[in-house]
Amino acid sequence: MxxxxxxxxxxxxxxxxxxxxxxxxxxxxxxxxxxxxxxxxxxxxxxxxxxxxxxxxDGLELLPARERPALPAGQRDHxxxxxxxxxxxxxxxxxxxxxxxxxxxxxxxxxxxxxxxxxxxxxxxxxxxxxxxxxxxxxxxxxxxxxxxxxxxxxxxxxxxxVLFLLTVWVVIGRSLRPVAALREALRARQPLDLTPLQAPGLPTEFSPLVDAFNDQLTRVDQAVQNERRFIADAAHELRTPLAVLSAHADLARRAATEEERNTALRRLSAGVSRAARLSEQLLDLARIDAAVASPTLAPLDLAPLLVLVVRDFETLARERHQRIGLRTEDGRIRGDVDQLGILIRNLVDNAVRYAGEGGRIEVMCRRDVRDGVGGIALCVADDGPGVPAAERESIFHRFYRANGGAERGSGIGLSLVARIARTHHATIHVDDGLDGKGLAVTVFFPAV
Structure with missing residues (x-):
């Protein structure tokens, strides 16, 4: 109906x-x-x-009684x-x-x-x-x-x-709703990707919260669209060089004159494929977080089992580099999103494994701690690699920022994802010197449940 x-x-x-x-x-x-x-x-x-x-x-007593005349119908209704x-x-x-x-x-x-x-x-x-x-x-x-x-x-x-009241109310309500009709026509006349806030002059105050909520939604949609456009631009920019390098290594392998030259080109091609795969994975993680319209649902969880799971995934890569990964955990519950916390831990450990260098040492810790009078869980990943100069430690969390020096050349995405996920979980990040005064130590402090 x-x-x-x-x-x-x-x-x-x-x-x-x-x-x-x-x-x-x-x-x-x-x-x-x-x-x-x-x-x-x-x-x-x-x-x-x-x-x-x-x-x-006077003298009425002398009058005789009068005869009453016959009355027509209705004459008695006086x-x-x-x-x-x-x-x-x-x-x-x-x-x-x-x-x-x-x-x-x-x-x-x-x-x-x-x-x-x-x-x-x-x-x-x-x-x-x-x-x-x-x-x-x-x-x-x-x-x-x-x-x-x-x-x-x-x-x-x-x-x-x-009747007069009905006509008056009908006309007054109709005139009061004219701005609503004008707003509807303005929406119909908009271009598909026109996400600018609505302007509704003269709109009744009862409709203002609805328009404000709609404008807030337009802002979020516009932000999502801008994030998508930025991701496409960033992906095109970041993948252009690795793909060109892969193409060059494949061409060298194809034209190699000796078996040694072919093997060298293939090793470089394999390393390039690994870097491109890692970059693609990080770009996809970045796109998934950017596409989130609302904040993730944070539920109570234990951080230690998730940490153990991620570290085990990196043991093979660490053995290939002759590195040692130490893991120490304490029980403690925080409020978080499992998927996003997995991305955060994976990027911290990956960053440490790649920059610690051949034969390096990495320590991953999860312990109860107190910061500024607030109890919580501190997640720390430290290495003894070349580290990052103190002047650049705040910049490493900016998107596509790459620290100078070091044998590894990163994408500049991993730590920016760590910073964004930490903000979502109301966590704070502290950067210090790594193991034995060398390398880098990144600590993320989560408030306890």
Missing amino acids: KARSLRWRLTWVSVKCVLVAWLIWLGCQAWQLSRAHYGFWDESQREVASQILESMP KMSWQVWVKGNNVVYSIAAPDEPLKPDFRDGFARRTISGQVWHVYSLTDPRRGLTVQVGRSKEMIANEVARWIGLSLLAAGLIF
Whole structure:
């Protein structure tokens, strides 16, 4: 079923609320009017009886009783009826008055009685000197007719007011929603990759949080698109040289004149393939982190088993380089993402293995520690390689930064990934001298759970 528009819903709810409130008010007014009318009618009946009594001339006792003419239908529907009695004769009366006395006992005061099947509210007033009695009455039917007329007029007026109110609300809501329609048209007219924030002048304040949230989403999408574009540019730039080197080594192997030259070219080709594979892996890790629209879900986990798993993957490479990897761990839980922590540890250990050099020593540690009064887990990877000058230690965490010197030539991606993942996990990074005052030691401190 098609949903109704906001304009229709607001109009309909407003009309229903006003209608319910008006019906309640009408009921209260009708009830109060009925009660007030009895007091008003009592007073009006006294005044009418008094005025009629004062206006009667002397000598009415000499008049004979008058014959009551036949009345056409509807002639008795008057607001009030009255009679003037002299010595038991009804000598003067209103056209709608009944044949019998309104108050048969002729005592002064108010009374209620049934006449011809109708309940009457009557009042009697006597002038003893002249022997005149005036009786004034009003039937319940007359009272009901007056209330019905009042309600009918009120309903007619209310109907006109409701029509005017409905049109007013419809027009006002329509004008208030014009900026929303303009915003919709502006979105339809946009280019597919136009991710600039929306401008909505005159938009109702109730819609501002929605537009702000949408603008925030556009900003995140724009950031993701820019990251993707930057990744494509970086990948094209970084892979161009390794691929050219691979092509050159393959060409040398193909044109080699001797077996020794061919083997040398193939070894260089194999090393180039390994470097290109490592660069591709790091670029993919970089793309995966850049593509993350929201922060990863951090769950409690033990860092030591993950550390053991990654270090074992590097034991073969370390043996080929005649290196020694030491591993020391302590139990401790942190909040983290397993995939991203695996990337962080792998890049730290890979960096140490590659830069420690032939026959180097690497120490990987995971221990409980306290930094600035906060307890946590410190992950440290240290080596005894050539290290990094103190002036360059902050720069090694920038993307595509390569430290000067050293036999290995890195891609400048690994440690930048370490820095980004550390920020995501609210961890801090400390860089110091490595083993025996040589090399480099990178420590990542994670707050404990």
